[in-house]
Amino acid sequence: MNNKNYFTIRYKGRVNKYATMKEVDKNLNLSVIKAFKLLDVYMNNKQEWGVRELAKKTGYNKTTTYRLLSTLESLDIVQKNDDDKYILGLKLFELGNLVSVHKSLRNYSRAPLETIAKDIKETVHFGVLSNHRVLYLNKAESELGLKVSTQIGSYQQAYCTALGKVLLAFSPTDQILDYLKNVKLDAHTTNTIIDSKALLGHLEHIRKEGYALDMEELEIGLICIAIPVFNKNKEVVAGISVSGPSSRFKPENVQSYLSIIKKGALEIENHIRDYN
Amino acid sequence: MNNKNYFTIRYKGRVNKYATMKEVDKNLNLSVIKAFKLLDVYMNNKQEWGVRELAKKTGYNKTTTYRLLSTLESLDIVQKNDDDKYILGLKLFELGNLVSVHKSLRNYSRAPLETIAKDIKETVHFGVLSNHRVLYLNKAESELGLKVSTQIGSYQQAYCTALGKVLLAFSPTDQILDYLKNVKLDAHTTNTIIDSKALLGHLEHIRKEGYALDMEELEIGLICIAIPVFNKNKEVVAGISVSGPSSRFKPENVQSYLSIIKKGALEIENHIRDYN
DNA sequence: AAAAAACGTTTCACTATATGAAACACTGTT
């Protein structure tokens, strides 16, 4: 009674904080929200959690957490590993693969990405703009030991990645301006472009050149190059990027990398002509 | 009151039917179960659903269904498409990719599968045994128009697929016997092996030859070949299969297919030596 | 152009269900 939980929920366009569920909207089901907030905890690069641990992280009562986990376990959404810790279950993998949004992009990019990764020997990513960020739909990892590795399904800021910048650059002008209006440009390294005007000019440059470079703008030591993938209406729908350590990724490689990536992009474009 | 919902739930080893939640186990959260049963409906090869449609399919009240959907929408677990129908959302894709079970197998199989698919020009699958069925962890589709296409994350019967049979054949004997004790062998075609003794003998044969064939045992016109993938302890952990239409898949191809698949299997095995 | 059907959504009275502090059983550690 004196120890209320507060819920921060985006609903019908607004973000708000509430003490009880009834205040939020009596159409929302609190238990379901709690269950998914629990699963959200697994995004913290930690694969296994105990009951008390999850309770602490979520702020839920230990008992509530236990009961939610029991429920999710009965559904195979989570499962216990050998140490009796809770991990995400195979049912979630199954459901995730049913998601139809961008499914054709995911499927048709698979083979071309592998070809590029084999040719360039660096990690290749494939992604789209989604809610002002880059959503990674697919990847093909470098066969080398030192490599970039991103989680498929995860998001990254657009303004400081080659993939994000190329997707922005080829978007309609109003979308670019909308982006700049809504996203705060924070410096990740000294190379990050944090000035709106400078970014606009940079995007103009990318549009002219046809590709984007990320020169350690997100992370020191990490360099990327990216090109757009168009549909038949010449609208950008996705992008391909190659990422590698600065020790291997030299300016003289750019042209040969570009010709390899472009072949891959063309292959994808031939499959998704009807996509929009 | 007079229109009870019945819940069929597997919990603590038992499958049971209950009229109210309290009967099931007061530790299970009914709303969470309902939400996931709603998502389960999307496994019926239909990507978009309306409220009433889902209500009818699940047996839930229209209002309840609407509220569950509103909740799931606020979490991006489902989203509305252009026709205002509900489809599975990107958050589910994100969560599905976080599942750690078999993650290394999924990652390391990607490149080899693409190589095989490119060489053989047929669809390649990669899967494991999970709860007496084949779970497809990865695939690389044929570039040809007429091809097999399976959903990653989906399941198939083991006894009538090349992949399932090869995984069974190289499993410990007690697991094979346990399988035969628990699984009913139904005829999918006239070629399906539905006799336990015959299947046992067939598995013995597969073990000797080192590969399994599925000669239209699951579906008329569909032929598959599969080989096992071992860990460093020589235990089978996964399998690779190649599937194609009987019009293309001829007996004289078997040897050349095998040599190509075996290269891929070796590549995967080199990466997963520590897997068990 | 009017009527009917189908849709998602909201209302409101009712009761089933989620809740959490405390107690419990168990395991590994000090």
Next chain:
DNA sequence: AACAGTGTTTCATATAGTGAAACGTTTTTT
């Protein structure tokens, strides 16, 4: 032998989920 750490169960209480019916739109049929 005492302790600290788990996950789990209990029980009284109040919150939150429920569904029939009504509502306002949109789409289809007449």
